[in-house]
Amino acid sequence: MGNVRQERRSEIVEVALRLSEEHGLPAVSMRAIATGVGLTPMALYGYFRSKDDLLDGLVGRVLAEVPRPGPALGWRERLLVCARGAREVAHRYPRTFPLLLTRPVVLPEAVRVVDPLYGALLDAGVPGEQVAGLERMFSTFVLGFAVSEVSGRFGEGNLGTRQRRERAGPRELPAHHRLGEVLDLPVDWDAEFEKGLERLLETVGRAGSGERGPFTDGPDEPAVGEGERGGTRGRTDSDASPPA
Amino acid sequence: MGNVRQERRSEIVEVALRLSEEHGLPAVSMRAIATGVGLTPMALYGYFRSKDDLLDGLVGRVLAEVPRPGPALGWRERLLVCARGAREVAHRYPRTFPLLLTRPVVLPEAVRVVDPLYGALLDAGVPGEQVAGLERMFSTFVLGFAVSEVSGRFGEGNLGTRQRRERAGPRELPAHHRLGEVLDLPVDWDAEFEKGLERLLETVGRAGSGERGPFTDGPDEPAVGEGERGGTRGRTDSDASPPA
DNA sequence: TGGCATTACTCTACACCGTATACAAGCATT
DNA sequence: AATGCTTGTATACGGTGTAGAGTAATGCCA
Numbered sequence: 001m002g003n004v005r006q007e008r009r010s011e012i013v014e015v016a017l018r019l020s021e022e023h024g025l026p027a028v029s030m031r032a033i034a035t036g037v038g039l040t041p042m043a044l045y046g047y048f049r050s051k052d053d054l055l056d057g058l059v060g061r062v063l064a065e066v067p068r069p070g071p072a073l074g075w076r077e078r079l080l081v082c083a084r085g086a087r088e089v090a091h092r093y094p095r096t097f098p099l100l101l102t103r104p105v106v107l108p109e110a111v112r113v114v115d116p117l118y119g120a121l122l123d124a125g126v127p128g129e130q131v132a133g134l135e136r137m138f139s140t141f142v143l144g145f146a147v148s149e150v151s152g153r154f155g156e157g158n159l160g161t162r163q164r165r166e167r168a169g170p171r172e173l174p175a176h177h178r179l180g181e182v183l184d185l186p187v188d189w190d191a192e193f194e195k196g197l198e199r200l201l202e203t204v205g206r207a208g209s210g211e212r213g214p215f216t217d218g219p220d221e222p223a224v225g226e227g228e229r230g231g232t233r234g235r236t237d238s239d240a241s242p243p244a
Numbered sequence: 245m246g247n248v249r250q251e252r253r254s255e256i257v258e259v260a261l262r263l264s265e266e267h268g269l270p271a272v273s274m275r276a277i278a279t280g281v282g283l284t285p286m287a288l289y290g291y292f293r294s295k296d297d298l299l300d301g302l303v304g305r306v307l308a309e310v311p312r313p314g315p316a317l318g319w320r321e322r323l324l325v326c327a328r329g330a331r332e333v334a335h336r337y338p339r340t341f342p343l344l345l346t347r348p349v350v351l352p353e354a355v356r357v358v359d360p361l362y363g364a365l366l367d368a369g370v371p372g373e374q375v376a377g378l379e380r381m382f383s384t385f386v387l388g389f390a391v392s393e394v395s396g397r398f399g400e401g402n403l404g405t406r407q408r409r410e411r412a413g414p415r416e417l418p419a420h421h422r423l424g425e426v427l428d429l430p431v432d433w434d435a436e437f438e439k440g441l442e443r444l445l446e447t448v449g450r451a452g453s454g455e456r457g458p459f460t461d462g463p464d465e466p467a468v469g470e471g472e473r474g475g476t477r478g479r480t481d482s483d484a485s486p487p488a
Numbered sequence: 489t490g491g492c493a494t495t496a497c498t499c500t501a502c503a504c505c506g507t508a509t510a511c512a513a514g515c516a517t518t
Numbered sequence: 519a520a521t522g523c524t525t526g527t528a529t530a531c532g533g534t535g536t537a538g539a540g541t542a543a544t545g546c547c548a
Contacts, residue, residue, distance in 0.1 A: 030535065040498050042536075051535065101345055101388070104396040111408050111417065118419035128426040133436045136398060137385065137443070144345075144388035145380070152348040154380060164355050173355065174315075175362035182372040192377045199381070199447045207443075274506060286507075287526050295506065495544075505534065512527075518520090 009047045012037055013057045020058070020096040028055075059099050060109040065089045068116045075120040076201055082117055083142045083197055090146035098151045101143055114139070125208030134207055138200055145196065149189055253291050256281055257301045264302070264340040272299075303343050304353040309333045312360045319364040320445055326361055327386045327441055334390035342395045345387055358383070369452030378451055382444055389440065393433055 015036035020028045030051055034041040048054040067085035069078045090097040114135060121131045121138075148154045162184050170177040259280035264272045274295055278285040292298040311329035313322045334341040358379060365375045365382075392398050406428050414421040 029533085031533085039496095042499085043497050045536075046496065098346070101391070101397070102342070102395075106408075108408060108412075111412075111420070115417045115419045118423060122419060122422055128423055129429070130439075131423060132427060132431070133439060136389070136392070136436070137440045140385060140388035140392060141381065144384035147345070148380070148384060151346075153345070164350075164352060168352075168355075173359045175359045175366060176355070178366055179362060179372055179375060183376060185373070187376070192380070195374075195377060196381045199451075203443045203447065273504080275504080284527050286528085289507075290525065489548100491546105491548090493544100493546085496542090498539105498541075500537105500539085502537080503535095506532100508529105508531085510527100510529085513525085515522100515524080517522090 005047070008037075009057065010061070012044060012047055012054065013061045016054060016058050017061055017093070017096060021093055024095050025099070028058075030054075055099065056103065056107060058096065059103055060107050062089060062093055062096055062100065063107070063109040063113055065092070066113050068113065070116075071119065071123075075123040078116060078120040078123075079138070079201060079204070080197060082113075082120075083138070083193075086139075086142050087146045087149075087193060090150050094150035098147050101147045121204065121208070124204050126204065127207075130207055134204060138204070141196060141200060145193060149193075154187075249291070252281075253301065254305070256288060256291055256298070257305045260298060260302050261305055261337065261340060265337055268339050269343070272302075274298075299343060300347065300351060302340065303347055304351050306333060306337055306340055306344065307351070307353040307357055309336070310357050312357065314360075315363060315367075319367040322360060322364040322367075323382070323445060323448070324441060326357070326364075327382070327437075330357075330383075330386050331390045331393075331437060334394050338394035342391050345391050365448065365452075368448050370448065371451075374451055378448060382448070385440060385444060389437060393437075398431075 012033060016028050016033050019032055019036060030041045030044055033054075034044055044054065048057065065085075066089055067081050069081045071078075073081070117135045117138065118131055121134055122128070126134055165173055165176040165183065168176075176183065256277060260272050260277050263276055263280060274285045274288055277298075278288055288298065292301065309329075310333055311325050313325045315322075317325070361379045361382065362375055365378055366372070370378055409417055409420045409427065412420075420427065
């Protein structure tokens with residue numbers, strides 16, 4: 001059987017993941033991986049077509065830890081479980097996670113992660129033609145937020161912001177000066193993520209119950225409104241991941 | 245004057261940009277850039293401390309083309325101009341743009357792009373403590389969408405989706421099967437982007453006019469930084485929804 | 489049992505990468 | 519005319535991904 005093959009494959013990926021987390025993504029070289037598994041660099045090419053292929057495997061490995069809630073919970077909870085779970089994975093593998101945004105992912109693993117999201121949106125009453133788009137919006141937010149958070153894109157603190165604001169005059173950065181010291185408050189990322197989720201869930205709810213906001217104009221088809229109402233504020237902790 | 249220096253600097257960045265767009269980001273090597281400007285690789289280090297520094301310059305160069313609308317327009321239009329402008333830049337430099345998400349950007353250029361967004365959100369009546377967070381949500385969507393679009397993260401077509409759906413049984417991807425051929429429809433990215441923007445603008449409008457949606461219920465603490473209501477400068481302007 | 493193909497792996501080599509270090513020419517100022 | 523700064527070159531080092539050929543062990547089949 002190719003079973004032993006699969007084992008070696010995942011062993012290689014595991015070493016890559018360890019390397020990435022311990023020494024950063026740039027340290028993930030074929031040579032380093034090879035010595036990690038006790039082989040020659042070229043031996044890896046028996047299991048992966050190229051380094052890119054191997055990195056795809058790494059993406060899949062990380063993606064596999066994103067929870068995939070079954071239809072037991074309400075659609076709100078399911079979306080929350082996915083989102084929070086993905087962010088937790090980002091925190092678990094902070095140096096590897098940014099790979100997800102870098103690579104064009106049409107991996108089977110990715111599809112398996114997306115499916116529960118589709119399901120939840122459908123159950124929220126979102127019309128079929130809008131499901132894919134709304135899912136992209138949702139996962140773009142979750143991924144973008146998590147990646148920005150762990151990769152420091154948001155700025156590693158607020159000091160940078162303050163310094164820049166003071167360096168440039170109010171004429172160049174008027175809004176920064178209007179905001180003033182509010183920008184220097186420490187950011188509660190957990191809270192901000194939850195707030196963003198809340199806003200997105202609201203958007204989903206609206207898309208699922210006929211839409212029709214005060215600003216949406218244009219012709220639309222009536223949606224199959226079965227928007228359920230669920231206890232949204234549950235904080236269902238979702239720490240369900242395999243112990244490596 | 246350091247003027248001639250600045251000229252050489254931007255000439256170097258320009259060559260890097262051309263290389264990146266013509267042959268892809270991996271082709272942007274110090275050696276290639278150097279021959280592009282007619283110099284030795286090491287000469288570049290007189291203008292940039294390292295390759296990373298040079299790439300930051302490249303990011304700034306791209307960022308500089310994102311429009312920065314003045315306060316003449318209404319806040320809605322301003323947000324739309326920024327968002328659409330950023331996406332246009334992504335389409336103009338599809339192979340370079342993904343750099344923006346890769347690098348931790350606290351560049352002066354980035355701050356200059358963010359400032360109009362802050363201004364627009366303030367004018368929308370968003371309370372000061374929520375401005376930064378809402379801006380991050382907004383720009384995360386715009387950047388994430390644009391990058392995903394040009395880098396093919398969304399899947400370069402729908403064929404992949406279809407094949408995968410058929411490969412895996414309905415038990416493994418139930419929602420995909422529930423959606424059926426809707427997933428195979430060609431995607432109108434322009435329309436989807438506009439739709440996402442519309443939804444976000446709606447969220448902004450709500451945050452700016454008291455918040456409190458139909459689903460944010462529950463006996464919970466006032467979620468995070470939402471201490472006061474409409475504090476700053478309520479509703480400076482209100483404008484009609486723009487033509488898409 | 490001998491021959492043979494397959495598998496799993498190693499060795500060597502190539503072209504390329506970022507950049508540290510040392511050196512050379514041109515120019516301004518004293 | 520001598521000085522020192524700016525600007526650029528030359529060379530070299532240790533790294534990268536991977537192509538190509540070679541090798542040892544294994545299992546199959548006559």
